Amino acid sequence: MENDRRSEGVWVETGDALPARRGSRAAFVKEHGNAIWRLFFIQSSRNDRTLDGLGFFSIVEPFLSKCSRPGEDAKAFARRHLGYFNAGLYLSSAVAGVVVNLERKRARGEPVAVERIESVKAALSSALAARANYFFDALLVPLGLTIASISAMYGSYAGLIAFLVLYNIYHFQSRIGGYCRGVELGEGVGGAFVARLYREERLIGGCAAFAAGVFAALLFLRARDAGGARFVVWGAVVCAASAALAKRPSFVRTVAVLAAATALFLVIGGIVS
Amino acid sequence: MNPVLSASLLAGALALDNRSSLRLMVSQPVCAGLLAGFALGNPREGLLAGAVLQAMFLGMIPVRGIGMSDLALGGVAVSSLYILALRSASVDPAAKGLVLLISLGASLGVAAAGRFAYRLGESRAHVFTGAALGLAGRGRFALASAVHFSTLAIHFAVGFAVTAAVVLAGVPAVAWLAGAVWGTWAEPLKGLPALLPFIGAGSLLALNLGRVRGFLFLAGFCTVMLVLVFRS
Numbered sequence: 001m002e003n004d005r006r007s008e009g010v011w012v013e014t015g016d017a018l019p020a021r022r023g024s025r026a027a028f029v030k031e032h033g034n035a036i037w038r039l040f041f042i043q044s045s046r047n048d049r050t051l052d053g054l055g056f057f058s059i060v061e062p063f064l065s066k067c068s069r070p071g072e073d074a075k076a077f078a079r080r081h082l083g084y085f086n087a088g089l090y091l092s093s094a095v096a097g098v099v100v101n102l103e104r105k106r107a108r109g110e111p112v113a114v115e116r117i118e119s120v121k122a123a124l125s126s127a128l129a130a131r132a133n134y135f136f137d138a139l140l141v142p143l144g145l146t147i148a149s150i151s152a153m154y155g156s157y158a159g160l161i162a163f164l165v166l167y168n169i170y171h172f173q174s175r176i177g178g179y180c181r182g183v184e185l186g187e188g189v190g191g192a193f194v195a196r197l198y199r200e201e202r203l204i205g206g207c208a209a210f211a212a213g214v215f216a217a218l219l220f221l222r223a224r225d226a227g228g229a230r231f232v233v234w235g236a237v238v239c240a241a242s243a244a245l246a247k248r249p250s251f252v253r254t255v256a257v258l259a260a261a262t263a264l265f266l267v268i269g270g271i272v273s
Numbered sequence: 274m275n276p277v278l279s280a281s282l283l284a285g286a287l288a289l290d291n292r293s294s295l296r297l298m299v300s301q302p303v304c305a306g307l308l309a310g311f312a313l314g315n316p317r318e319g320l321l322a323g324a325v326l327q328a329m330f331l332g333m334i335p336v337r338g339i340g341m342s343d344l345a346l347g348g349v350a351v352s353s354l355y356i357l358a359l360r361s362a363s364v365d366p367a368a369k370g371l372v373l374l375i376s377l378g379a380s381l382g383v384a385a386a387g388r389f390a391y392r393l394g395e396s397r398a399h400v401f402t403g404a405a406l407g408l409a410g411r412g413r414f415a416l417a418s419a420v421h422f423s424t425l426a427i428h429f430a431v432g433f434a435v436t437a438a439v440v441l442a443g444v445p446a447v448a449w450l451a452g453a454v455w456g457t458w459a460e461p462l463k464g465l466p467a468l469l470p471f472i473g474a475g476s477l478l479a480l481n482l483g484r485v486r487g488f489l490f491l492a493g494f495c496t497v498m499l500v501l502v503f504r505s
Contacts, residue, residue: 043294045424047398054402055294057409058421064414071412078409078417082402089294137334141298142480145331148303149470152324155317160303167298209486212477213493215331219467219474221501226467235471242332242475251333251476252342252385256378258472259329263374263462270461 032183034062035100039093039175049084052092056085059096060103067103077103080114085121088129090136090174094189095124097182105186120187128194132174135198140170143208146215153218173197234265279312280353281437284346288432291345292391293425303327305348310356318359319352322373325466326351326380332476343387346435351380353440354447361448368451370462375447377469383439390431398424 029036042055060081068077087095099121106112144163151159174197182189216239223231238258245254287308291300298304306323310316326348335341354376358364364372401424405417451459481490 040295041293041422041425044292044428045398045401045421046395047402048396049399050402054405054421057405058418061414061418074414075410075412078414079406082406082409082417089296133335138480142331142334142477144298145301145303145327146477148301149324149328149331149473152303152320152327153470155320157307157320160307164298164304171296171298205486206489209481209489210493210496212474212481213490213495214497215470215477215493216474216490217494217497219470221497222467223471227464231464231468235468235474238468238471239475239478242472243479244475246332246476246479251330252381252388255329255472256381259374259377259381259469262468262471263465266370266461266464266468267458271458 028180032100032179035059035096036176036179038062039096039179042092042096043089050082051084051086053081053083053085056092056096057081060100063100063103067100067107076114080118085125086129087125088133090132090171091128091178091194092125093175094128094178094182094193095121097179097184098124098186098189099182101183101186124189131194131198135201135204136167136170136174139201139204139208140167143204143211146208146211150211150215150218153222170198230269234262238262276313276353276357277437277440280309280349280440281433283308283312284349284436285429285433287345287349288343288428289425291343292428292432300345300348301327302330302344302348302351305345306352309349309352313353313356315356318356321466322352322355322376323348325373325469326377328470328473329377330476331470331473332478332480334480341388342384343391344384346387346432347380347384349436350383350439350443351376353436354379354443357440357444358447358451361444361452363448363452365451367463368459370465371454371459372447372451373465374462375450376443379439379443379447383435387431387435390435394427394431 038059042052042059045054046052047054057078061078064074064077068074081099085092099117102112102117102120106114106117144167148160148163151157151162177197181193185193220232220235223235238261242254242258245258248254283305287300287305289295290297299308303320303323303326306326307316307320309323310319313319326344330342330344333341355373358372358376359366359369401420405420408414408417408420478490481487
């Protein structure tokens with residue numbers, strides 16, 4: 001039994017029901033295809049008051065006629081999902097899948113209260129967003145971009161392609177896979193699902209740190225070749241200053257100041273020599 | 274195709290990737306620079322300019338509500354200005370460092386302005402939700418949903434218009450500045466591509482200051498150095 005489940009791959013967790021979509025993948029795509037492409041534009045109308053509320057509504061809107069009766073019930077459905085929504089980018093799809101699952105259960109007459117849907121939506125939003133954002137923004141993207149930058153330093157596109165492939169594997173897994181899993185499991189989607197989705201988190205974090213070290217070392221080598229000890233010392237100064245100022249709110253200002261200082265260093269150095 | 278139009282169309286498309294949450298990451302400066310280079314017929318210089326901008330922002334991650342600069346537009350702007358200004362007759366090809374510096378300065382301005390425009394848009398975009406609520410109240414649900422997708426056109430238009438304005442005004446300005454300043458002052462600036470990425474290395478160092486990740490950072494650094502020692 002366990003082996004059968006394990007063979008199902010990344011989406012299988014102990015205690016989960018077997019996914020309904022495997023019975024007919026084509027039927028699943030036909031039913032949810034209209035929602036899946038909309039997942040990729042959820043933040044397009046982001047605003048200060050409801051954040052991604054309108055984007056969320058645009059995802060569940062194809063199910064409106066299936067999950068509510070025409071008239072007031074449909075209007076109540078729309079109002080419910082046009083409200084505040086903030087689940088980050090990567091796992092908002094999973095939340096949308098869960099909500100679709102619950103709304104369909106409710107439409108079938110199962111005892112799912114509207115308040116229950118609202119509370120599950122809010123609870124999952126905050127729980128899933130933080131984990132996904134950390135994985136992507138602090139680990140995967142810095143790793144990929146460091147590799148891309150190293151390869152670009154030597155005029156190669158290979159690192160850039162590797163970055164795009166690596167990132168988008170996880171990206172699509174989170175967004176399309178997260179939605180599918182949400183539709184299948186409903187409220188069952190939780191920490192175990194996210195842990196499995198990002199099970200390489202420590203490895204990616206370690207690789208990101210290692211790649212950053214490689215990047216820094218290569219920069220020192222390039223600086224030595226370009227300008228000798230003078231460039232190496234200035235590189236170390238800029239590196240230290242950037243590390244010290246990295247936590248400041250305006251990163252652009254920090255970058256602009258350090259870039260201007262570097263240009264001044266080169267000009268003055270050129271005049272003196 | 275007209276180079277300004279090519280760069281502007283590319284910027285519009287990348288603004289969609291960056292702002293609509295499509296987020297395929299093709300809007301990162303290193304990729305945007307390369308694409309702009311392809312669009313303008315010089316992918317190598319495009320990659321160089323985009324990579325320098327990218328390397329400067331490597332350690333920037335959107336945490337604690339800190340807004341992200343619009344690096345997608347910045348990436349297209351720096352590559353377009355750099356490539357098109359170098360093509361200008363008044364610029365000595367040896368003034369590459371100075372042209373890159375001015376282009377980077379302009380692209381930082383574009384990135385900061387893009388962030389400001391986006392924040393301004395966010396503070397006003399509730400009118401779309403209001404319109405959608407009104408339509409939903411009248412039972413026009415598909416139209417309410419369409420209101421959301423109409424914002425895609427705004428993202429495209431902002432990217433297109435900003436880049437068109439920057440490239441149209443910026444290329445002659447960069448070429449003029451580079452032509453005017455070129456000489457003793459500008460020649461040492463050719464070392465910029467070797468030094469500016471240290472800004473990103475520093476912020477990456479700040480990201481990896483923990484015990485385990487700090488150790489791995491050091492391991493990566495020492496590995497390269499050891500390989501160099503053994504090779505020499």
